[in-house]
Amino acid sequence: MIERIKVGMASCGIAAGASEVKEKISDVAPEENLVEVGCIGHCYAEPLVEIETEDGNYIYEEVEPEEEFIEKMLNLEEFSRFEAPSVRTEWEEDYVTELAGKIEPNSLPEYREHGGYDALEKALKMDPSGVVEEVKTSGLRGRGGGGFPTGMKWDFLSSKEEEEKVLICNADEGDPGAFMDRTLMESLPHQVLEGMLIGAHATGASELFIYCRAEYPLAVRRLNMAIDRIEAEGLNVLNGREINITVKEGAGAFVCGEETAMIHSLEGKRGNPRYRPPYPTDEGFKGRPTLINNVETFSNIPLILREGGESFASVGTENSTGTKLFALAGDLEYTGLVEVPMGISIHDVVYGIGGAEEGSVKAVQIGGPSGGCIPEEHFDTPVDYDSLNDLGAIMGSGGLIVISKGRCMVETARYFLDFTTEESCGKCTFCRVGTKRMLEKLERITGGEGTEKDVEDLEDLSHKIINGSLCGLGQTAPNPVLTTLDYFRDEYLNHVEEDYCPALECGALVEIYLDDETCIECGNCIDSCPVDAISDDFEIDDEACTRCNSCIEVCPVDAISRVKKGGKVDVQS
Amino acid sequence: MAEISDLATDESNLIKALQLEQRQEGYISDEAIKSISEHFDMAPVEVEGVVSFYTQFKRVKPGDYQIQVCDGTACHIKGSSLVLGWISDELGIEPGETDEEGVFSLEAVACLGCCSLAPVVSINGKVYGNLTREKIMDILDDYREREAAK
Numbered sequence: 216m217i218e219r220i221k222v223g224m225a226s227c228g229i230a231a232g233a234s235e236v237k238e239k240i241s242d243v244a245p246e247e248n249l250v251e252v253g254c255i256g257h258c259y260a261e262p263l264v265e266i267e268t269e270d271g272n273y274i275y276e277e278v279e280p281e282e283e284f285i286e287k288m289l290n291l292e293e294f295s296r297f298e299a300p301s302v303r304t305e306w307e308e309d310y311v312t313e314l315a316g317k318i319e320p321n322s323l324p325e326y327r328e329h330g331g332y333d334a335l336e337k338a339l340k341m342d343p344s345g346v347v348e349e350v351k352t353s354g355l356r357g358r359g360g361g362g363f364p365t366g367m368k369w370d371f372l373s374s375k376e377e378e379e380k381v382l383i384c385n386a387d388e389g390d391p392g393a394f395m396d397r398t399l400m401e402s403l404p405h406q407v408l409e410g411m412l413i414g415a416h417a418t419g420a421s422e423l424f425i426y427c428r429a430e431y432p433l434a435v436r437r438l439n440m441a442i443d444r445i446e447a448e449g450l451n452v453l454n455g456r457e458i459n460i461t462v463k464e465g466a467g468a469f470v471c472g473e474e475t476a477m478i479h480s481l482e483g484k485r486g487n488p489r490y491r492p493p494y495p496t497d498e499g500f501k502g503r504p505t506l507i508n509n510v511e512t513f514s515n516i517p518l519i520l521r522e523g524g525e526s527f528a529s530v531g532t533e534n535s536t537g538t539k540l541f542a543l544a545g546d547l548e549y550t551g552l553v554e555v556p557m558g559i560s561i562h563d564v565v566y567g568i569g570g571a572e573e574g575s576v577k578a579v580q581i582g583g584p585s586g587g588c589i590p591e592e593h594f595d596t597p598v599d600y601d602s603l604n605d606l607g608a609i610m611g612s613g614g615l616i617v618i619s620k621g622r623c624m625v626e627t628a629r630y631f632l633d634f635t636t637e638e639s640c641g642k643c644t645f646c647r648v649g650t651k652r653m654l655e656k657l658e659r660i661t662g663g664e665g666t667e668k669d670v671e672d673l674e675d676l677s678h679k680i681i682n683g684s685l686c687g688l689g690q691t692a693p694n695p696v697l698t699t700l701d702y703f704r705d706e707y708l709n710h711v712e713e714d715y716c717p718a719l720e721c722g723a724l725v726e727i728y729l730d731d732e733t734c735i736e737c738g739n740c741i742d743s744c745p746v747d748a749i750s751d752d753f754e755i756d757d758e759a760c761t762r763c764n765s766c767i768e769v770c771p772v773d774a775i776s777r778v779k780k781g782g783k784v785d786v787q788s
Numbered sequence: 789m790a791e792i793s794d795l796a797t798d799e800s801n802l803i804k805a806l807q808l809e810q811r812q813e814g815y816i817s818d819e820a821i822k823s824i825s826e827h828f829d830m831a832p833v834e835v836e837g838v839v840s841f842y843t844q845f846k847r848v849k850p851g852d853y854q855i856q857v858c859d860g861t862a863c864h865i866k867g868s869s870l871v872l873g874w875i876s877d878e879l880g881i882e883p884g885e886t887d888e889e890g891v892f893s894l895e896a897v898a899c900l901g902c903c904s905l906a907p908v909v910s911i912n913g914k915v916y917g918n919l920t921r922e923k924i925m926d927i928l929d930d931y932r933e934r935e936a937a938k
Binding site: 226227229230231258259261388389390391392393394397429430431432463464465466467468469480481482483484485486501542544545546550551580583614616618622627630631634640743745746761763764765768769 | 798799800801802803804806807837838841842843844845859860861862864865866867870873874877878897898899900901902903904905906908913915916917920921922
């Protein structure tokens with residue numbers, strides 16, 4: 216007997232076609248109890264449907280919005296069943312995300328059934344300073360990237376005498392390739408809000424903001440629904456003190472992840488950072504003492520209060536306690552959201568949980584545009600704040616991109632500099648002009664016109680930008696270049712000395728080669744070429760060719776490939 | 789939908805007002821800058837300064853179908869620059885442009901957060917993932933047919 220049907224409808228599920236699936240299920244079985252849930256983290260298997268029955272739950276993967284598929288599924292037939300890969304269950308630690316994808320995001324009763332708002336109730340019976348102490352005991356550090364101890368920050372704000380204090384949840388997940396916070400907000404909005412309310416009690420803040428990326432409309436909607444519900448139930452009244460909670464949508468500026476820039480943006484201004492001190496806890500939003508924590512940080516709080524700071528600190532390493540969420544993507548098998556105990560090795564994340572093919576990986580990029588590329592020889596490094604810093608990378612918010620041997624590291628560095636150049640707010644000269652100059656040099660190198668001097672200049676400029684920038688954006692912008700220079704210098708030198716891109720990715724350093732012997736003269740390539748660079752007798756006009764790969768994609772016999780400019784060489788796969 | 793005139797004239801509502809305007813009109817016109825600056829009692833140039841700072845705000849009217857090619861890290865690794873090139877070649881417009889008929893506009897955006905489906909594009913908010921050249925051409929044809937059927 217089916218009790219309930221749950222469709223995974225976070226953004227990733229919807230993008231994979233979950234809305235169509237849900238619609239079809241309600242057509243086929245209108246009498247069933249059909250609900251939307253968040254994300255269970257296994258994005259590669261979406262759309263996912265879980266059927267709850269008296270005898271247990273069954274999860275189906277890659278569900279198709281076809282009547283036949285749905286009917287077989289509703290008969291609980293054994294096909295397309297989803298089972299989490301054993302490596303993932305072995306290494307993962309469901310803690311912060313325990314309820315994600317299992318409960319209805321906007322059902323307050325269901326959240327309560329699973330212990331929701333118990334922590335807030337417990338906190339309200341405690342002295343605010345006791346709550347701060349508990350968070351300090353837990354050793355929780357900011358999950359947004361910086362890794363500042365959360366309890367200390369809370370202490371700063373709670374010690375302020377001012378009446379009006381502000382608490383902000385940083386949900387401006389601007390790091391391209393990261394979607395941890397989105398998943399939490401879409402799957403567990405009440406958990407985020409419970410963490411914030413506990414923070415409001417501990418620090419005495421009365422005005423709460425969630426600064427959320429405008430690109431996350433579903434998260435904004437679910438948060439607003441949850442806030443309405445909280446207000447209807449009076450949960451926002453903490454021991455007689457009424458708390459205001461507002462969701463503010465950002466407008467697309469990476470720099471707004473920086474605290475002072477975010478505060479300016481909330482005030483309706485351009486998101487320029489400013490010099491600190493004064494720190495936001497002294498002078499923040501409209502001059503009031505203000506504290507900013509990240510979504511994942513707040514999501515940890517209810518668990519710390521419920522289970523105690525000491526129990527929290529027993530997971531992870533001494534200086535990096537608890538778990539961390541990572542958005543795994545790139546060249547690996549099991550992309551998605553994973554939660555691991557701090558201290559796990561990069562190797563176990565990439566090959567164990569991610570299922571990447573052993574030997575296929577060149578590096579991981581961790582921490583986004585502020586982070587660095589870590590080469591395979593350092594994969595035994597534990598994932599904790601300090602070890603990653605030692606390698607020149609940062610924990611960052613949790614984007615972890617696996618880069619295979621077929622990718623060019625100079626191009627990867629160029630990509631990140633292109634991003635930071637675009638996102639630099641323009642206030643500091645070194646960041647504004649320096650990143651631009653670095654980008655130009657990287658473009659010269661990937662464009663086949665670079666010199667050794669360019670490589671040297673990159674290093675020199677990097678240190679100047681780090682020292683000459685006011686905020687975290689500029690101070691970390693050179694990291695992707697510095698780490699690739701450190702670990703993949705040979706690739707830079709291949710480009711500038713031999714006009715050779717080992718990964719055959721840089722268009723100016725490759726040409727398109729058509730192997731006459733393999734070619735079956737089907738003409739697909741000629742039809743697909745947007746610039747008519749292939750003649751009727753299958754000669755490629757190198758001048759006209761834009762290296763768009765269209766012909767390679769359409770060739771049915773793989774007769775066309777990229778080769779080193781000036782001659783066919785063996786291609787590194 | 790809420791109206792700009794309903795918003796409190798506190799400056800912290802400026803971004804919200806601009807977002808409302810863009811949601812209704814698709815972009816921020818010169819007239820909108822003027823009327824919004826009057827609402828908040830600011831100089832138009834100050835409003836323009838905020839508009840130009842944030843990538844979300846458009847100053848040019850977009851096409852009926854807004855194509856956003858995700859250029860987040862995961863998509864980039866999976867070949868988003870090729871995807872952008874294919875669409876740009878096919879439509880004859882560069883990123884940031886709208887075609888002459890006002891049907892398609894094209895832009896590259898930072899992460900859409902669907903990294904596991906990389907490379908992805910979003911057309912008027914609908915996300916298409918695991919793209920190949922063939923898939924993209926089919927999708928564009930589909931939108932063209934829709935437009936022709938109008």
